[in-house]
Amino acid sequence: MSMMSIRAATPRDREAIRLVEEHAFGQQAEAGLVDALVTGGDAVVELVVEEDGQVVGHILFSRLYVQNGGKRFAAVALAPLAVEPSFHGTGIGGALIREAHVRLKEAGETLAVVLGDPTYYGRFGYTHDRAAKFDSEYQGEALQALAWGDAPETGRLVYASAFTALAA
Numbered sequence: 001m002s003m004m005s006i007r008a009a010t011p012r013d014r015e016a017i018r019l020v021e022e023h024a025f026g027q028q029a030e031a032g033l034v035d036a037l038v039t040g041g042d043a044v045v046e047l048v049v050e051e052d053g054q055v056v057g058h059i060l061f062s063r064l065y066v067q068n069g070g071k072r073f074a075a076v077a078l079a080p081l082a083v084e085p086s087f088h089g090t091g092i093g094g095a096l097i098r099e100a101h102v103r104l105k106e107a108g109e110t111l112a113v114v115l116g117d118p119t120y121y122g123r124f125g126y127t128h129d130r131a132a133k134f135d136s137e138y139q140g141e142a143l144q145a146l147a148w149g150d151a152p153e154t155g156r157l158v159y160a161s162a163f164t165a166l167a168a
């Protein structure tokens with residue numbers, strides 16, 4: 001019987017995480033983004049899924065600020081989420097998102113933002129409506145947010161610097 005477990009990523013997982021990201025996306029950009037976010041100290045919650053001792057899924061939430069004039073509100077951005085292709089459709093992605101949400105709430109986080117398919121992320125409570133008034137170069141239907149408590153609805157989304165490097 002297979003054994004799936006979710007746990008916080010550790011420094012020893014870096015190579016396995018890189019491989020899962022590369023296999024899931026079929027390119028190296030996301031794996032590079034993960035390394036840059038972690039190295040930059042911007043990771044807030046980072047989890048892996050192990051199946052029989054092998055890392056087959058990975059999720060990272062990084063620090064994102066909502067800037068309103070002189071005020072800066074700390075939120076998180078979900079990216080990237082990756083599951084080893086041979087394990088797609090077995091609930092690993094969903095399990096990672098739900099567990100990360102529990103940990104984020106416990107840590108006092110109140111707002112998460114994601115850029116992705118609304119059909120997928122809508123399952124976990126993300127909506128474009130909640131993100132529609134943010135000022136962002138990523139503004140559009142794919143930009144979604146989920147709030148668990150008091151959090152701004154307007155303001156400029158300021159991502160960790162690794163994202164700027166990715167877009168360059």
Ligand SMILES: CC(C)(COP(=O)(O)OP(=O)(O)OC[C@H]1O[C@@H](n2cnc3c(N)ncnc32)[C@H](O)[C@@H]1OP(=O)(O)O)[C@@H](O)C(=O)NCCC(=O)NCCS
Nearest residue numbers: 024025081082083088089090091092093094116117119120
């Ligand atoms: C997206 C991803 C993480 C989902 O992981 P997963 O473990 O297969 O997801 P789950 O098993 O929890 O959910 C699977 C369901 O989501 C659906 N789904 C998967 N990717 C989807 C997408 N991009 N858009 C809409 N639905 C999607 C599947 O069709 C499946 O639906 P079903 O339950 O009705 O059969 C995985 O497909 C992946 O690594 N993809 C490549 C990387 C990627 O695109 N990451 C997300 C970037 S925003």
